[in-house]
Amino acid sequence: MLGAEVTFDVAIPKIIWGWLVSTNMWAKSIATGTFLVGLYFVLKYPEKDNFFRKWIPILGLIFIGITLLVTILDLHHMLRFWKIFVHAHFTSAVTLGAWIVSGFVIILLISFWSWASGNRKLFNRIMIPGFILAFFSTIYTAGIMGQATGREIWIFPTEMVSMLLSATLAGSAAFLFIDRLYRYVLDDQIRRELGYILFSSAGLMSALYIGELYFARMHTEFSYKVVKILAFGDVAPFFWLGFVFGLIIPMILVGIAVEKRKGSYAFLGSLSALIGLWLIKHAWLTAPQHLPLS
């Protein structure tokens, strides 16, 4: 007996979660990343923290708004989204995420009011709950992916690290981008540190993805086939362009920017990182959906 082939079957769905969910993860990385990275600078440089006290809530609210918008747009019953609060099922990472992000939105609104009213103490009071909610807002999607039992390439601990690195990459890139738009308002040392964060996040994420390409395929037959789709299949252009634009080019450009003190390189590096991050997230989300589960 040789190979086997399906000769009769119904049409089965392929992409269930598509670009709206990729955009959700991408925008959430920016919203939570700017909070987590910004908080570090507020604490480390309290005398130079005006930039961060202003841009943490503004960027946070814009991108968490995009996150919530695409999440609701992706629902097939958009007007029933409120049921997640009145019929909450807390074994679901989706439910936990909805509640945590709602808390994070409140934190961002308070941060915005703190900046708008000049009440610095108010922001200081919400730093700890803000950190906790931003942290869990970042990683809950890893929980959802971990609960997707059939997609064996999504493993919770790795996804969690990947989400955190995406947040630090996106957060530092967003601040470098804004810094350039306002003609370098940041202190040189802060800009260098943002570069280090972006560089190390991109470096660690590269190692994570390359590690997955080499090692995940050894775990299960499913993972083996997903890695083939990622590296050589339908989503390979997204994956490799995302890898180069999101991780390699930013490391090179930001590395040069930090060493040679050239702000324009950091700007291009951060722009490339933000574009590439979406591409690689989209590839990682859709690749396991290309395989039939039954």
Place this chain on the structure above:
Amino acid sequence: MKLGFLVDLSRCIGCMACAVACKAENDVPLHSWRLRVKYIDQGEFPDVKRHFVPLRCNHCENAPCERICPVSALHYLPNGIVNVDHDRCIGCASCMMACPYNAIYLDPVTNSADKCTYCAHRIEVGMMPACVVACPTHANIFGDLDDPESEISKYLKSHRDVMVRKPELGTKPKHYYVRGSTVALDPLASERPEGFTLFTEVKFLDHIGGH
């Protein structure tokens, strides 16, 4: 009471009576299936074999769809059936992402998730699921796994080659196959080339649900 299903694949003749009965009974819309029968051809002429595999919800004891559903639209009934509350479903498709058996679909008419419920509405009034009644070879065997005198319990006890799909995932399916094989039950053990075959066009759907 713990209801379960068993398919004796050596009896299945691939007639699709179960799939048609299911569609008619549950008013399943076009392009959606609660139960389907897949044909897999194995080998090279003249040494060939055709496998018929009826596929439906496994009503797992540890159901990933129930766990991930954010609003408990997917829930257990006391008899072990994993049921769907269409009015509560928000259409997030998490259950479709979580189900390792591809057993859930988004109904394009109601926009809610749906799947095989072992015909819970029929069982409630003492009837058998529609697919069981329609099967001409009695390949579908349905009953109470907790009752040692039920046909399914006796069948399970008297056969050593009982299989479930993807046991390694720990979902504890309550849908068994007798005289199955890896080729029949593992979707990755066979190629699924898209395009026209002797019977139909094998393809993936580009769109799901209703938006």
